[in-house]
Amino acid sequence: MKPRNIAIRPATPAEIPAIAALARQIWQAAYLDLLGQGQIDYMLEQRYNHRQLQGDLDHPDKWFDLAFAQGRLAGFAATEIYAGEFKLDKLYVDPALQRGGIGGQLIAHVAARASELGFPAVILAVNKRNERAIAAYRKHGFSVREAKVSDIGGGFIMDDFIMEKLLRARASKFFNAQ
Numbered sequence: 001m002k003p004r005n006i007a008i009r010p011a012t013p014a015e016i017p018a019i020a021a022l023a024r025q026i027w028q029a030a031y032l033d034l035l036g037q038g039q040i041d042y043m044l045e046q047r048y049n050h051r052q053l054q055g056d057l058d059h060p061d062k063w064f065d066l067a068f069a070q071g072r073l074a075g076f077a078a079t080e081i082y083a084g085e086f087k088l089d090k091l092y093v094d095p096a097l098q099r100g101g102i103g104g105q106l107i108a109h110v111a112a113r114a115s116e117l118g119f120p121a122v123i124l125a126v127n128k129r130n131e132r133a134i135a136a137y138r139k140h141g142f143s144v145r146e147a148k149v150s151d152i153g154g155g156f157i158m159d160d161f162i163m164e165k166l167l168r169a170r171a172s173k174f175f176n177a178q
Helices: 013-035 037-047 050-058 102-116 131-139
Strands: 006-010 062-069 072-082 085-093 121-127 143-153 156-166
Touching (some): 013 072, 102 121
Antiparallel strands (some): 121 156
């Protein structure tokens, strides 16, 4: 189904349970074969517990945007300034609504924010074996910048590509133009 009326707006604290529930649903569909149930449970607990999500919403250099289609939560994007770069940390769309343009609209929203803030690019990390996500990111202008393996604790690693989408950035409030 291709949603028509997509609205993107910042998340509120009252929506934290819905975000966590949607993340659990998406991760079960997308990552079970890539990561296994143990790593999924570990990472969901790390990244989608109430305290972590509330901290993300409260942080001045993090943004958490929700996409709604036909009035229901359809997906989300979380971004942050990370090591001097603008990072798309989370991008997820309800499996029943994927391939309907929601992810692309979220990417465009994120890229517009990064550009407005003066960043020359948006970066993200994606599992090297997540071919579907890699193809989607390439479709939206991302290319692989490097490969990275990170120990995330609990006996788990992340084996990712760091992808980058170059932007035409404006003068930034975060960087001094020389």
